[in-house]
Amino acid sequence: MPSQRMRNAELRDNILKAVYEDNLQITGQGRGKRRAPQAAGRSRRWTALMFLVPMFLFLPAMLNPSPSPVDEPRHVNQRARGSAVHGAIPPPPERQAAAPAPAETASVFSEEVFQDASYATDNEDLPPPDCMNYSFLLAGGDAVRLTSLFGLDVKTIVIDPGHGGIDAGAVGGSGVKEKNVTLDVALRLKSRLKKRGKYNVLLTREKDNFVSLAKRVEFANSVNTDLFVSIHVNSLPNRDVNVIETYYFGPPQNDETLRLAQRENKDSNYSIGELKAIIQDISDTVKRQESVRLARAIQDRLLSNVRNYDADVLDTGVKVAPFVVLLGVEAPSVLAEISCITNEEEEGKLASEEYREKIASFLEEGIVRYLTKKSIQHVRGDDDHERRHGG
Amino acid sequence: MSEGMEDRAVLNVGIDLGTSRSAISADNGRKKWVESYVGWPKDFIARKVVGKPVLFGEEALENRLSLNIYRPLERGVIKDGSARSEEAVKELIRHLIELVRTDESPGEVRAVVGVPAESFKINKLAIRKAVADYAGALMVVSEPFAVAYGVNALNNAMVIDIGAGTVDFCIMHGTVPSEDDQRTLLTGGDYIDQQLQSHLHERYPNADFTLNMVRRFKEQHSFVGAPDRAVEVEIPVAGRPTMHDVTEEMRRACESILPGLVETALELIANFDPEYQKKVRNNIILAGGGSQIRGLRERFEMSLREYGPCRVNCIEDPLFGGADGALALAVDMPDAYWEQS
Numbered sequence: 001m002p003s004q005r006m007r008n009a010e011l012r013d014n015i016l017k018a019v020y021e022d023n024l025q026i027t028g029q030g031r032g033k034r035r036a037p038q039a040a041g042r043s044r045r046w047t048a049l050m051f052l053v054p055m056f057l058f059l060p061a062m063l064n065p066s067p068s069p070v071d072e073p074r075h076v077n078q079r080a081r082g083s084a085v086h087g088a089i090p091p092p093p094e095r096q097a098a099a100p101a102p103a104e105t106a107s108v109f110s111e112e113v114f115q116d117a118s119y120a121t122d123n124e125d126l127p128p129p130d131c132m133n134y135s136f137l138l139a140g141g142d143a144v145r146l147t148s149l150f151g152l153d154v155k156t157i158v159i160d161p162g163h164g165g166i167d168a169g170a171v172g173g174s175g176v177k178e179k180n181v182t183l184d185v186a187l188r189l190k191s192r193l194k195k196r197g198k199y200n201v202l203l204t205r206e207k208d209n210f211v212s213l214a215k216r217v218e219f220a221n222s223v224n225t226d227l228f229v230s231i232h233v234n235s236l237p238n239r240d241v242n243v244i245e246t247y248y249f250g251p252p253q254n255d256e257t258l259r260l261a262q263r264e265n266k267d268s269n270y271s272i273g274e275l276k277a278i279i280q281d282i283s284d285t286v287k288r289q290e291s292v293r294l295a296r297a298i299q300d301r302l303l304s305n306v307r308n309y310d311a312d313v314l315d316t317g318v319k320v321a322p323f324v325v326l327l328g329v330e331a332p333s334v335l336a337e338i339s340c341i342t343n344e345e346e347e348g349k350l351a352s353e354e355y356r357e358k359i360a361s362f363l364e365e366g367i368v369r370y371l372t373k374k375s376i377q378h379v380r381g382d383d384d385h386e387r388r389h390g391g
Numbered sequence: 392m393s394e395g396m397e398d399r400a401v402l403n404v405g406i407d408l409g410t411s412r413s414a415i416s417a418d419n420g421r422k423k424w425v426e427s428y429v430g431w432p433k434d435f436i437a438r439k440v441v442g443k444p445v446l447f448g449e450e451a452l453e454n455r456l457s458l459n460i461y462r463p464l465e466r467g468v469i470k471d472g473s474a475r476s477e478e479a480v481k482e483l484i485r486h487l488i489e490l491v492r493t494d495e496s497p498g499e500v501r502a503v504v505g506v507p508a509e510s511f512k513i514n515k516l517a518i519r520k521a522v523a524d525y526a527g528a529l530m531v532v533s534e535p536f537a538v539a540y541g542v543n544a545l546n547n548a549m550v551i552d553i554g555a556g557t558v559d560f561c562i563m564h565g566t567v568p569s570e571d572d573q574r575t576l577l578t579g580g581d582y583i584d585q586q587l588q589s590h591l592h593e594r595y596p597n598a599d600f601t602l603n604m605v606r607r608f609k610e611q612h613s614f615v616g617a618p619d620r621a622v623e624v625e626i627p628v629a630g631r632p633t634m635h636d637v638t639e640e641m642r643r644a645c646e647s648i649l650p651g652l653v654e655t656a657l658e659l660i661a662n663f664d665p666e667y668q669k670k671v672r673n674n675i676i677l678a679g680g681g682s683q684i685r686g687l688r689e690r691f692e693m694s695l696r697e698y699g700p701c702r703v704n705c706i707e708d709p710l711f712g713g714a715d716g717a718l719a720l721a722v723d724m725p726d727a728y729w730e731q732s
Contacts, residue, residue, distance in 0.1 A: 009564050012723060018567035019720065020728040023519075023530040110613045365577075372570065 011054035156200045157193060158225040160231040160325065161186035162335075165210030181350050183208065185338065186231050186359030188360035193367065213375040217328030228333035229292065229367065230325050233350070234340040242343040243314040244306055246299040247335040248291035249326035290332035292318065298336050298366030305362040306339075309349065318332055336363065400497035400502055404526075405718025406487055406504045407534065407711070410464045411555030411580060411680060413483055413499065414714040416430030417491035418722055422711055425486065426451075429479035447486050452603070461595070464507060464556060464731035479621065481521040488525050501729055502526040503717040505537035505730035508552075508559040508575045528729045532720065534713050535561035536568055538678040541716025542706055549659060551652065552713070553681025555580035558652065562659050574655050578648045580681050583609055587637075591626075598626040608637065614685035615645045645684050653694045672701040678712045 161182040163169030168177025186203055193201045202223055204216040213217075220228050234243055295318040303315050326333045338359050339346050349355040403418040414424035430451035432438035437457035451460055463479035502525075506518055522529045532540075535552040539561060544550060546565040551558065560574040588605045591598065604626070612622040622638040640660060656675065660668050672695065677688055682705045692703040706712040 008543075008545070014566055015540065015545060016720070016724055019530060019532055020724070022532075022567055027680065372575065 027366055029183060039140065041067045042225045097319060114278070131343070131377045153197065154226040156202065156223055156225045156228045157229070157367070158202050158204060158220040158223065158329075158331075159186045159189055160204040160216055160220070160228065160230040162230060164205050164208055167210055170233055170341045172341040172350070173239075174351070175346055176341060176351050178341055179208065181233050181339075181341070181356065182231045185360050185363070188357055189229075189231075189363050192360055196368075208258050213325045214328070216325055220329045220331070220333075225331045227327065227367070228326075228329040228331050228354070229363070230300070230333070230335040231295075231363070232335060232337050234337040235342045236340055237342075239342050239344065241314060242310055242312065242340045243316055243337070244299065244302050244339070244348045245319055246295040247319050247321045247326065247337075248288070248295045249320070249323060249333065251271040284389075287330070287332055291326070291334055294332050294367070294370045295334040295336075297370035298334060298363060301366035301369060302359075302362045305358070305365070309355070309358075310346070338363070401499045401501050402492070402496045403718060403721040404488060404491060404500060404502045405537070405716065405721055406484065406502055406522075407537065407556055407713030407717060408483070408504055409534070409679075409713070410462070410482070410507060410557070412710065413423075413487060414711050415487040415491050416711055416714040416718040417496075418718060419491065419493065419496060421491040421493070422714070423487065423490035424710055424714075425449075425483070425490070427464060427483060428452055428460055428462055429482050430455065430460040432457055432713065433459055438718075444548060445482050445486075447483065449668045470715060477517055477521060480518060484522050485525050487627055499527040500525065501721055501724075502529040503537070503721040503724070504529060504531050505534040505713045505717045506531060507554060507557050507677065508533045508535060508561070508573050523685050530720070530724070531560065532717065533573065533651075534569070535559045535573070535678065536563075537678070537716035537720065538712045539563045539716070541712060541719050542676060544674060544676055547667050548674040548676060549656065549671050550676045550678055551656065551682075553579060553635045553648070553652075553677065553679040553687075555680065558648065558655075558679075558681070562663060564663070564667075572659070574659060576648075576651045576655060578651045579679075580606075580609070583613070583644050583648060583681075586647050587640060590640035590643055591635075591637060594624065594637075594640060595628075597628050598633070598635060599628065600626045601629075608641070609644070611678055612637075612684075613645050615642065615649065615690045616686040618642065619685075641668055645687070646690075648681070649687075649690060649694065652691055656691075656695060658696060672699060675701060675703045677703060677705045679709055682706070709730075 116252065161179075163179035163182060165179070167179065169182070171177050183205065187206070190201045193199050202219075202222075202225070204219050205211045216230075234245070236243065244313055299315075299318050306313050321335075323335050328336055339350055341347050341350060405416045407414045409427055412424055414422070416422045420602045425448035428448055428451040430446045430540075431443055431444070438444070440457050441454050444525055446458060450583055451458060459475070461474040461476055461479040463483065484502075484504075488502070504518060504522055516612075518531055519529065522531075524693055534554070535550040538552055539545065539548060539550045542550075544563055546563060548563045550561045550563065552561070556577070557579050558576040561568050562572040564572070584602055584606050588600075588602055591600065591605065608622075608624050612624070618638050621636055622641050623634050623636050625632050626635050627633065656701060660671055663671055675692075675695070677691070682688065687703050688703050692701060693703045695703065708715070
């Protein structure tokens, strides 16, 4: 059994090596996580991914039309499994020659995906990858984050202040208008995120003007946004209630969410045909995965913080509803109902600059939490022990 | 010291590039720190008045009316798209290295730079570029990791670095921590200053004070829990120096960071392998300037104990803990790695 000192020396050696490799990656000399150069085009990354995911799934099947399903051994740790998936993408040389991938796909693969393939092949301790088993990737929404797998990160964030101009949104008993609150909070949120120095933050409207939902969507897509956060304020028949809820796109879960969606979708300017086309256009695995996570992070931060000001605030959690504005944007998108303007006390607070700044900071916290957790996430289980303790 | 180091005549340095203070430790035994302020004279008259092309730390603060002053890592990252802030980081590094160099120091410098975790994620390339002019070889690591390495907390430990801009949490489990092993809160020392300023404005609306004064009050009197004595500070009112009791405001401001500390520490522990959670709970290390808040360690430990036994310790030298850890990394790093870095 190795002595404590030897174990410690081994630990240090491993750590020093990891620091060295980490720094190689920073300078772009690393072998693992280098990203595609800007010139290769970050344009339409979400669209590229939508194209990439099906290729990812079907290319091996095309190359090997009758794969025999092989159960993955239970002892393979999740990191290895994630990497094994990477390893599966490049076909063996002879097959590559027989079935070349389309040019566009090949270039994306070569930059974004192939580099991590080295992990599996360089680790001789690992069992050979099961190249045909993608169940881990697609089982449930939480097994692996495809954005991490494909090295996508967030550069542009569009914030959408709800309503505006002739559309005042909900109006509180003392006359506070939703359109003004959402704009002010959005401007503050923009300023806070900009200070982080990493994101290009844009608003769908910067002043009190009417912008149709279709225009908002068009704008978000035209700037290739990576995240879309729509800010709204709730209004409820029960004036005693204050509620915080965050939505991502999906079918309505009940009459209440349907009604809310109808109210927020007013003036969308979309025809039924356009809507159908948009719906058909969704390749939603990534978008849904990321939207759920973003919604959870925002809801969590908003709620925990607002509870310091209103212990009775209701948590209706992360919800699904068919908001047009969430449907059309190609990037992960959520709609946050940050407060409830029909609640008298809440309306009073929303009128204060200080509280609106707080709300902006809570939204920022949520977004940042989501962004800082943007790494490959693994299903917890037996394998975690191996991952954390070098097994 | 790694093999062949002496022959190669290299000066190893560890740098802690902080939001509020930056420190450097060198293997020639010299250690220095400076407030992370960099100032350039506003015009040629100011240049004549201050007598230097660039000023640092306390000296920059004292002459701030003549300077364009930068605190480049405010909120833990290089400020938004500011070339001047990047330039300020560069100047700060140069200044720190000059502070530890002696006439006998070897020409080649190898530096390991510890930066706030957020900055490590966002600005690491910019920081590498900033250091590159002054160090022959360099590596960048996250600040809490540097601390952990320095105190040999390599496995089953949690380091919480309470800095000015951010509070960085890092779980160590025998390797370089991944993003999942780290968390960052924005409720660091600057947040306490803002809270204190707001409480003081509320209680003493006529008192005339600046954020710098508030920061000094905090550095002298910060505490959590029961006060040992009343905290009284001098603040002018209509030009007249007046003593003010700020005990309750100081306590409230300092305690405002506790819920976030407890919640985040618990969250990280809960995500750790259950078999090893007990070990981590008993190996929590507080670092950074914020760890010096009187009573913080005890209150934090007491809060965590509600969820099970635990032990929280503070590092012995919060000012140089990060720089010493970075220096240890620089010294231990094999030559082969340096050559290719």
